[in-house]
Amino acid sequence: MLITRLELENWKSYDRATIEFREGTNAIIGPNGAGKSSLIEAVGFVLFNHRSSSLAQCLREGTESGRVVVDIVSSFDEREYEVERSFNSRTTTRYRVLDTELGGAAIADTNE
Numbered sequence: 001m002l003i004t005r006l007e008l009e010n011w012k013s014y015d016r017a018t019i020e021f022r023e024g025t026n027a028i029i030g031p032n033g034a035g036k037s038s039l040i041e042a043v044g045f046v047l048f049n050h051r052s053s054s055l056a057q058c059l060r061e062g063t064e065s066g067r068v069v070v071d072i073v074s075s076f077d078e079r080e081y082e083v084e085r086s087f088n089s090r091t092t093t094r095y096r097v098l099d100t101e102l103g104g105a106a107i108a109d110t111n112e
Contacts, residue, residue, distance in 0.1 A: 002073040003043065004080070010059055010066035012038040042068045046085045056089035064088060071100070081107075 003021050008014040013035045028036045041058075044050035046068045051058060059066050067086045074081060079101050086094040097108040 001075050003070060004073060005069075005071035006039060006042060007067075007069040008039075008042055009068070010063040011042050011068055012058060012060065014038065015060060043070055046070045046083050047072075054089075055087050055091070058087070059089055065093065 002023060005021065006017075006019045008017045008019075010016075019039065028039055030036050041050075041052060045058070047070055065086065065088045067084065069082060069084045071080065071082050073079070079099060082096075082098040082100055082104070084094065084096045084098070085092055093111065095108070095110045096106055098104045099107050
């Protein structure tokens with residue numbers, strides 16, 4: 001799997017951010033407390049349902065909901081997918097997988 005883009009909205013210290021990744025090795029650098037680990041945690045949250053803190057602690061302070069989107073190229077079928085997870089302090093409110101090569105057709109869309 002190749003991660004090509006990460007989009008954050010109200011995730012930890014990030015208000016809004018979009019990070020583009022290139023093929024090959026990418027480095028995430030910055031001073032302590034800049035949010036480097038938060039980027040890795042966001043990917044784990046969306047793709048693997050992994051998080052090291054509660055959903056409330058994942059939300060940017062003072063906000064009620066957040067959203068993380070990860071664009072990938074699958075190593076299984078070499079297609080491009082967009083995986084989105086929206087959440088509030090208690091639960092995931094939406095989990096969606098889009099096939100971008102089919103014009104953004106949803107192949108999974110769960111609203112809880």
